[in-house]
Amino acid sequence: MSTVAPPSGPESDPRVKAVFDDIRATRKSDFINNMWLWLAFDPDLLERTWAEVKAVMATPSPLDPLVKEMLYIAVSVTNGCGYCIHSHTAAARAKGMTDAEHADLLRVISLAAKTNQLATALQVPVDPVFDASGRT
Numbered sequence: 001m002s003t004v005a006p007p008s009g010p011e012s013d014p015r016v017k018a019v020f021d022d023i024r025a026t027r028k029s030d031f032i033n034n035m036w037l038w039l040a041f042d043p044d045l046l047e048r049t050w051a052e053v054k055a056v057m058a059t060p061s062p063l064d065p066l067v068k069e070m071l072y073i074a075v076s077v078t079n080g081c082g083y084c085i086h087s088h089t090a091a092a093r094a095k096g097m098t099d100a101e102h103a104d105l106l107r108v109i110s111l112a113a114k115t116n117q118l119a120t121a122l123q124v125p126v127d128p129v130f131d132a133s134g135r136t
Contacts, residue, residue, distance in 0.1 A: 002038065010040035019043075019050050026058050033087060066095040074109050 011017040019040075020032050039046040057068055069092035076084035089102070097105075118124075128134065 004038065004041050006034075006037045007040050010037060013040070013043055015043040016040045016046060019046050022054070023050060026054060035083065035087065066092060066097060069095055070097065070101075070105050073105060074112075077109050078113070 007013070007016075011020055020036065023032060023036060024030055036046065036050070039049055057065075057072070061068075063071075069088050072088040073085060073092060076088060089097075092102070
């Protein structure tokens with residue numbers, strides 16, 4: 001159950017319409033998903049969030065777009081965000097993620113969760129060679 005109601009007729013607000021138009025242009029799709037529709041309850045929050053998402057996820061960078069989506073899935077699983085797991089899995093599939101890659105990603109996520117919990121439970125000290133602050 002949502003904590004806020006999406007605005008009725010969100011594109012009647014020119015700020016919201018501008019963001020939605022940019023989302024459509026950037027993604028080359030007319031689809032505006034629920035995340036953006038619900039964020040439209042606060043045009044300032046919508047603008048700031050879209051600007052960050054666009055800068056990180058839709059702007060060319062050293063990371064391949066599929067890798068970015070797979071990282072987003074991993075963080076979403078860790079944070080327990082079902083919405084983001086679904087939307088970024090769909091985006092990763094659209095960018096070419098195969099069933100085998102998805103299965104491998106889930107193996108890595110589950111292994112990392114397990115070893116993170118073990119290292120935390122055991123309070124394993126960080127090896128000095130892993131400490132980046134000592135690099136020259």
